[in-house]
Amino acid sequence: VSTSSLAYLAFLVAAVLLFCAGGGPRPRRILFGAVNAAFAAFFVGSWTNAALLAAFVLGGYAAARLAQNRGRGAVPLSLLVSVPVALLLYVKRYAFLSLFLPSAALSHGLEIVGLSYMTFKLIHVVVDAREGALSPLSLPCYANYQLGFFTLAAGPIQRYDDFARWWNEPSPAADEAESLAAWNRILNGILKSALLGTLALKVYTSAFDGVLAGASGRGALGRFLVAFYVYPIFIYLNFSGYCDVVIGSARLFGLTLPENFDSPFLARNMIDFWNRWHISLTFWIRDYVFMTSYKWFAARWNSLRRPAGYVLQFAALLIAGVWHGSTWNFFLFGAFHGLGVAGATMYGDALRRRVGADGVRLYLERPWLRRGAMLLTFHYVCFCFLFFPSDLHKTAAALRAVAAALGRR
Amino acid sequence: MRRLWTAVVLKSILVALVLIALWALKNKDAYVVYMQF
Numbered sequence: 001v002s003t004s005s006l007a008y009l010a011f012l013v014a015a016v017l018l019f020c021a022g023g024g025p026r027p028r029r030i031l032f033g034a035v036n037a038a039f040a041a042f043f044v045g046s047w048t049n050a051a052l053l054a055a056f057v058l059g060g061y062a063a064a065r066l067a068q069n070r071g072r073g074a075v076p077l078s079l080l081v082s083v084p085v086a087l088l089l090y091v092k093r094y095a096f097l098s099l100f101l102p103s104a105a106l107s108h109g110l111e112i113v114g115l116s117y118m119t120f121k122l123i124h125v126v127v128d129a130r131e132g133a134l135s136p137l138s139l140p141c142y143a144n145y146q147l148g149f150f151t152l153a154a155g156p157i158q159r160y161d162d163f164a165r166w167w168n169e170p171s172p173a174a175d176e177a178e179s180l181a182a183w184n185r186i187l188n189g190i191l192k193s194a195l196l197g198t199l200a201l202k203v204y205t206s207a208f209d210g211v212l213a214g215a216s217g218r219g220a221l222g223r224f225l226v227a228f229y230v231y232p233i234f235i236y237l238n239f240s241g242y243c244d245v246v247i248g249s250a251r252l253f254g255l256t257l258p259e260n261f262d263s264p265f266l267a268r269n270m271i272d273f274w275n276r277w278h279i280s281l282t283f284w285i286r287d288y289v290f291m292t293s294y295k296w297f298a299a300r301w302n303s304l305r306r307p308a309g310y311v312l313q314f315a316a317l318l319i320a321g322v323w324h325g326s327t328w329n330f331f332l333f334g335a336f337h338g339l340g341v342a343g344a345t346m347y348g349d350a351l352r353r354r355v356g357a358d359g360v361r362l363y364l365e366r367p368w369l370r371r372g373a374m375l376l377t378f379h380y381v382c383f384c385f386l387f388f389p390s391d392l393h394k395t396a397a398a399l400r401a402v403a404a405a406l407g408r409r
Numbered sequence: 410m411r412r413l414w415t416a417v418v419l420k421s422i423l424v425a426l427v428l429i430a431l432w433a434l435k436n437k438d439a440y441v442v443y444m445q446f
Binding site: 002003004005006009113114116153154155176177180181183184187188190191193194195198235238239242323324325 | 410413414416417420421423424425427428429431432440441442443444446
């Protein structure tokens with residue numbers, strides 16, 4: 001079920017009406033649970049997948065409970081985190097697993113929509129539970145946090161405490177204005193993803209296929225540039241449109257989801273870009289990959305913490321890239337983003353050493369510099385997205401075709 | 410409030426037309442790319 005479909009809208013209207021008629025918190029919680037179970041049933045496809053999903057949710061809850069025990073006999077956090085990560089890699093059939101596992105073991109039919117987003121949430125809950133920084137856990141709250149039908153398919157990655165606050169007192173959108181604003185956002189999201197996103201995809205596909213089909217000279221370069229600029233815009237329209245739909249849907253239920261986008265193409269460097277693009281993923285990676293590894297490193301080799309920070313920033317973005325898929329194109333996608341972010345940090349540090357904090361502030365306030373930095377960042381982002389849409393062979397073939405076409409001129 | 414009502418009604422009509430058109434064209438492009446990750 002796509003969130004940009006009549007079926008989803010019909011489901012949403014029915015769910016909201018039931019929820020509003022629900023009365024007090026307890027009936028609303030039961031109704032919300034039933035709605036989530038019905039929505040998940042659309043996706044599971046088989047009893048095996050349903051059993052795996054149930055095991056993942058129950059196992060995650062058990063892991064969070066185990067993580068709360070920090071005394072003697074506590075289960076190591078590394079074990080509690082690595083089991084769901086291993087399951088994710090196995091279910092998603094990451095290519096490198098073929099080095100360790102027979103092909104028969106990887107030709108399973110297991111598939112759970114949104115498993116990686118659920119894994120992100122599970123790791124957050126387990127780590128925060130170990131640190132004693134989590135709201136009280138309950139199985140119904142945790143299960144609905146994981147299976148909430150707005151965020152099941154592709155996030156945003158909400159934090160457990162935010163969901164638990166709503167779960168304790170669930171109530172629909174407060175008034176007519178709030179409901180209308182929520183519907184307005186849902187409709188905007190559908191127009192972005194289904195109308196503008198689809199048109200952008202058509203333009204990109206036509207241009208990219210034209211390059212691969214051997215367009216000559218200026219035509220090849222022109223088509224390549226269209227594909228170069230339009231593809232990131234398509235991804236933005238597609239994913240931010242989806243986010244508008246789910247954030248608006250949640251608002252109808254009185255639930256506030258985290259924002260995932262903030263005008264990303266206006267970013268002035270790659271650090272700024274990741275604070276505006278897939279924000280809930282950026283914050284998750286910052287908290288549970290970068291900060292965890294940085295603290296570990298700084299506690300042991302404090303004098304090397306600055307260069308280690310650059311390397312760990314690069315590694316964190318590399319992991320974010322590889323999360324998208326285990327093929328080489330996503331490795332390069334992550335590596336280029338990592339270089340961009342680590343490079344921006346190094347440049348910022350060098351600038352501060354040279355002219356001081358006030359000097360940097362004055363330097364960054366120059367309008368021509370801001371516009372130039374935005375333009376440069378946008379082009380670097382477009383370059384990174386060359387490695388996102390298809391396998392590396394296609395990208396390389398397109399680049400070769402452009403080079404050959406220009407050479408023929 | 411009246412402007413918001415107008416916007417929602419007009420956008421609802423446009424969305425319905427777009428989704429019906431996509432359905433009629435059997436267009437699979439309205440999927441969410443990030444669902445596959």
